[in-house]
Amino acid sequence: MPPLLTANDVSKNFGGLNAIANVNIEVHPGEIVGLIGPNGAGKTTLFNLITGVYIPSGGQLKLHGEVEVDLAKASPHEIAGMGIARTFQNIRLFKEMTVLDNVMLAYHVHIDYSLWDAIFHTPSYIKSESELRRKAIELLDIFDMANKKDIPAKNLPYGQQRRLEIARALALQPKLLLLDEPAAGMNPQETADLMKLIMWIKDRFNLTILLIEHDMSVVMGICQRIYVLDYGKLIAEGTPEDIKSNPQVIKAYLGED
C-alpha cells in the first residue's frame, strides 16, 4: 500500500542549530507509528513541520491523499483542512469555551452554511447547527464526557483535558492524527484506558496515527513501527522488538559507559 505521509531528507535549522537533520519517514494508512527519543531530539519540531507551523529548511514533506500535497507550501489551517489533526504536548484547549464548543469549533472546516445564514439564523443555519451539535455530543459520548459538555474546558481535570484534545482533533475528521505525548502526566490506570481508546478510535474512525510518547508501555504496546530520533537525526527504525534491543537506542537513552 502506498504511504500516506512521507518525509524525504527533511531538515530544519534554527540559526546554527540543526533541530532536524535529513530525516526520512514513511507512514502508511492504518498504521500506528511511534516517534521516540530523548528530550530535545526534535520530535515536536517534526510535528510542527508536518502541520505547517514551521517550514522545512530542506527536503520534502508530502501528504498522499487523493492528490499529492507538498506540506511545505501549505499553511497550518490548510493542512488541517486536508485531514491532518494534532494534539499538543502542553494542552492547548480553548479554555474559556465549553467542552461542547471546543468540539463544535473543530467541525468548522466542514460547515455548510454561509456567513449570511449565520447572521440571520436562517433555516439552513438552524438545521446544520443542530446536526453539528448532535455529532459533537455523540463524539463526546465516546469519550465519556457528554455530561460535562456545558462546563468550560479549563474546569476539566487534567486527564480529561487530554482526552478532550483528542476528541477535538477527531471532530476535524482527519485521515492522519498526530498525538504529542498523549499519556504525559497520566497515572497507570488512565494510561491503560488511553491505550484502549487510541486503538478503538483508530478502527472506528479509520485513522492513521503518528504519536510521540515517553511512556514506553504505550509505545511498545500500541505502535506497529517506531522511529527513534536523537539530536535531530534518525538513529533507528523498526518494530517495537527491534527497537528494544537496538544498541544505538539504548546508548541514546542511557548514555555510554
Next chain:
Amino acid sequence: MADKRRNLIRNIVTLAAIYAIIQLLISFDIIDQHLQLNLFLLCINIILAVSLNLITGFTGQFSLGHAGFMAIGAYVSAVMTLKLHLPFPLAIAASAVSAAIVGVLVGIPTLRLRGDYLAIATLGLSEIIRIIALNIDYIGGASGLADIPRYVNWPWIFAMTAGTIIIIYNFIHSSYGRACIAIREDDIAAESMGIDIAHYKILAFTIGAFFAGIAGSLYANYFYFLKPNAFGFMKSIDILVMVVFGGLGSITGSVVGAAALTLLSMVLQDLPTLRMILYALLLLVIMLYRPQGLLGNAELSWKLLKRGDKDAAATNSK
C-alpha cells in the same frame, strides 16, 4: 425547538414593547429634548460598545481605534446628506460600507501584531483619520461641519441599535463566531483546527468597523454638528471602558456598560471635574473587585431569568 420558538416570540414582544413605550414617552413629551439627546447618545454608545466587543472581547484583538471608524461613518454621512443632498438611507449604508472598507485596510497590515502593539497601531490609524479630517477644507477642517440635516429619529436609532445587537449576537453564536473566540483563546490551536486566523481577524475588524460607521452616521445626522476632535483618542478610550466595564466577551455587558457610563456622564455633566474623578474611581473599583467586568462573559437570557438571580450570580463568578 418549541423552546426556541417561544424565546423568539418573547424577544420580538420585548423589543416591540421597548420601542412602543419609548415612542409613546417621546410623543407625550415625557422624554423631553434633553433626555432624548442622552437616550440617543446612549444607543449610539451601545452600537459602538457592542461592535468593539466583537473585535476586542470576542476575537481578542486589542483595538484603540474605534473612534476612527466612527469618524469615517460620521463624515461620509455628513458629506452625503449636507453637501450632496442624498437621501439618509443611502448615506447610512455608504457610511457603514466605507468604515468597513477601512476596517479591512486596518486589518491586513496589523495581522502580525498582537496585544499592545496592535493597540498602538490602531490608535495611530484613528489619529491619522482624525488629522486627515482636520486638514481637509471641504469637510470644514478644525471647525468641522455644521447644519447637517437631522434625519435621525427614534425609529432609526432603535432599528439600528437592535439590529447591531441581534446581528453581532447571531454571529457570535455561529461557527464563525466560535472561530473568532477560538483565536482569542489560543491562536495556534485554532490554526491547527483549520481556522484561517488572518481571515477571521479581518472579518472581525470589518464587521466591527461596519457598525461603528453606522454609529458615526447616526451621530452626524442627529447632532447637526461634527468636528474632528470629537473622534480623538479619548473617544476610543471611552468606548473601550464601556466594553471592559460591562465585561469583555458579553454582549449584554456591553449594553449595560454603555448605558451605565452614558447615564453617569449625563448625571454629572454639570460637574465636569468631578465627573472625570468619579469615572476613574468607578473603573478602579471594577478592576480591583471585578476584573472580568460586570457580567464577565455571561449573557442575559430567558433561561437565566427563570433560574433566578442566585444561580445567575453563581454562573457569573465561575
